[in-house]
Amino acid sequence: MNDDPNAFTLGPLQAGPPCCEPQPVIQVRNLSLRYNRQAALDNVSLDIYKGCITALIGPSGCGKTSFLSAINRMTDLIPGCSIDGRILVDNQDIHHPQCDVQALRRRIGMVFQKPAPFPLSIRRNIALPLNEHGTTQKTEVTAITETVLRDVGLWDEVCDRLDVSALSLSGGQQQRLCIARALALNPEILLMDEPCSALDPIASGVVEDLICSLQGRYTIVIVTHNLAQARRIANYAAFFWVKDQAGQLVEFGRCRHIFESPRDELTAAYVNGARG
Amino acid sequence: MQTDRVLTGILRAGALLAVLVMLLIFCFLLFESWSALTGLSIAGFLTDVSWHPLEGTYNLMPMLSGTLLASIGAIMLGAPLGLASALFIVFFAPLHLALLYRRLIELLAGIPSVVFGFWGLTTLVPLISEWQPPGASLLAAVLVLTLMILPMITITACAALTAVPEELFRNASALGMSRWGTIAGVVLPAARVGITAGIILAAARALGETMAVLMVAGNVVQHPESLFDPVRTLAANIALEVAYAMGDHRSVLFVSGLLLMLLVMVLSAMAGLLEERQQV
Numbered sequence A: 001m002n003d004d005p006n007a008f009t010l011g012p013l014q015a016g017p018p019c020c021e022p023q024p025v026i027q028v029r030n031l032s033l034r035y036n037r038q039a040a041l042d043n044v045s046l047d048i049y050k051g052c053i054t055a056l057i058g059p060s061g062c063g064k065t066s067f068l069s070a071i072n073r074m075t076d077l078i079p080g081c082s083i084d085g086r087i088l089v090d091n092q093d094i095h096h097p098q099c100d101v102q103a104l105r106r107r108i109g110m111v112f113q114k115p116a117p118f119p120l121s122i123r124r125n126i127a128l129p130l131n132e133h134g135t136t137q138k139t140e141v142t143a144i145t146e147t148v149l150r151d152v153g154l155w156d157e158v159c160d161r162l163d164v165s166a167l168s169l170s171g172g173q174q175q176r177l178c179i180a181r182a183l184a185l186n187p188e189i190l191l192m193d194e195p196c197s198a199l200d201p202i203a204s205g206v207v208e209d210l211i212c213s214l215q216g217r218y219t220i221v222i223v224t225h226n227l228a229q230a231r232r233i234a235n236y237a238a239f240f241w242v243k244d245q246a247g248q249l250v251e252f253g254r255c256r257h258i259f260e261s262p263r264d265e266l267t268a269a270y271v272n273g274a275r276g
Numbered sequence B: 001m002q003t004d005r006v007l008t009g010i011l012r013a014g015a016l017l018a019v020l021v022m023l024l025i026f027c028f029l030l031f032e033s034w035s036a037l038t039g040l041s042i043a044g045f046l047t048d049v050s051w052h053p054l055e056g057t058y059n060l061m062p063m064l065s066g067t068l069l070a071s072i073g074a075i076m077l078g079a080p081l082g083l084a085s086a087l088f089i090v091f092f093a094p095l096h097l098a099l100l101y102r103r104l105i106e107l108l109a110g111i112p113s114v115v116f117g118f119w120g121l122t123t124l125v126p127l128i129s130e131w132q133p134p135g136a137s138l139l140a141a142v143l144v145l146t147l148m149i150l151p152m153i154t155i156t157a158c159a160a161l162t163a164v165p166e167e168l169f170r171n172a173s174a175l176g177m178s179r180w181g182t183i184a185g186v187v188l189p190a191a192r193v194g195i196t197a198g199i200i201l202a203a204a205r206a207l208g209e210t211m212a213v214l215m216v217a218g219n220v221v222q223h224p225e226s227l228f229d230p231v232r233t234l235a236a237n238i239a240l241e242v243a244y245a246m247g248d249h250r251s252v253l254f255v256s257g258l259l260l261m262l263l264v265m266v267l268s269a270m271a272g273l274l275e276e277r278q279q280v
Helices: A064-071 A101-107 A122-132 A138-151 A171-184 A201-214 A227-233 A255-260 A265-271 B002-039 B042-047 B061-092 B095-110 B113-131 B138-162 B166-174 B179-208 B211-216 B234-241 B247-279
Strands: A024-035 A038-049 A053-057 A081-089 A108-111 A189-193 A219-223 A236-243 A246-254
Touching (some): A024 A219, A038 A064, A038 A081, A038 A236, A053 A064, A053 A227, A064 A246, A108 A171, A122 A171, A122 B179, A138 A171, A171 A201, A236 A265, A246 A265, A255 A265, B002 B247, B061 B138, B061 B179, B061 B247, B113 B138, B138 B211, B166 B179
Parallel strands (some): A038 A246, A053 A219, A108 A189, A189 A219
Antiparallel strands (some): A024 A038, A236 A246
């Protein structure tokens, strides 16, 4: 553990990734991202391993969310956002002109900080994206709905009121519904942008357990400001920091290494709470 | 503190005055129509042979049907057009075009109704007459009313659509949903209540519209058998006859005014209820 006696100690660490051979599924190469003239990310290269949870940590404004949004090309929706560098998902360049963005986003689900279920019934929230992607058969949709709601632990809470508005759910339930909605499309990768930070501690704990339970089945990239959380759930961690007014990747490695024996001084200072 | 109290007092007085005027108008209508409501049989308004006030037959039904048909027709045309315009402005038009289009629609709202009537009379009616004489008809009334309520529907629908939170779009896009899929599946349901409220208010406007309709509808008291038959609406009837009406006739005109006001009140109440539900 840490040499610094004042460093706060946290719960038990994840031993490591479940997969023996880390197998990169997302390969980011020399990614730079700017909003109009303001650089947000500078030359970031990073591999995301299959079936693992990778946490992106770092102070606000260091480009974590921009990095996350670039992976499923949500950055396309931001006016003035331009990207340099390559992102390969399963060895395919996502910026290739023939890449179908809608299909890409189906493969790469995303969960946002603030849960935003559609103002429709719980059932419809899950059925709508499914219908949009061509799954229209009612029995199939019903089956998927039950499966994903069970996966996120929501089924027992809502199975008798699937037709009430999703907005009547609590914040934590809404977030789990949003995760279920993303899982319904059977994605390979899940991007999570601070999925717990808008929730109360108990709901946050439930969602955190849920994310852990998804480990192995999905490749998860999670942005979090909560270092303790990153330490608890992640297999890998990437530490971002602002240098020269642009976000840069300072260090990437096994979560344990990042937290226990970081190579970079900045990382050490940040994970020990001295900086950031 | 002192100024607060003075201001509150002024605001209260203003609000009270507005309500009082409204109540007074209602009482006045009731008072003026009292002799017809008590003296004549109310069933007569529905079953008399016709509207011949000088002979004492006061069947309001042809004019009520004219009013309702013209309004329903205008809504049936205006609602889809207005909604399409709003969708165009909010989601599809490039920014400058959206702004220009919006300004035009707002300008349309500012055209006085008599000018609409004037245009209808000199342009629309002759056109229809070439196709299906006599021209002055239910169709002409529907078309003019459509133009008049279009801005209201468009503007309220725009407001309802822009009020849909941006994050719903982000969530839908992140699920790989297409633009149209998002609009049809998420945005329209989310904005449904606001859009409906706008349409109801527009219907209230169409029911009460007098001048433009009077100028193009032909004003024959009859149940129209086709779109090309002339009709007379309740509002037009009042405007046409109130100048010379006396006794029971005059009183019955007030009854029709009361009827219109009740229709509009019911519609406004519906719109209000919907908007309340939206906020929950």
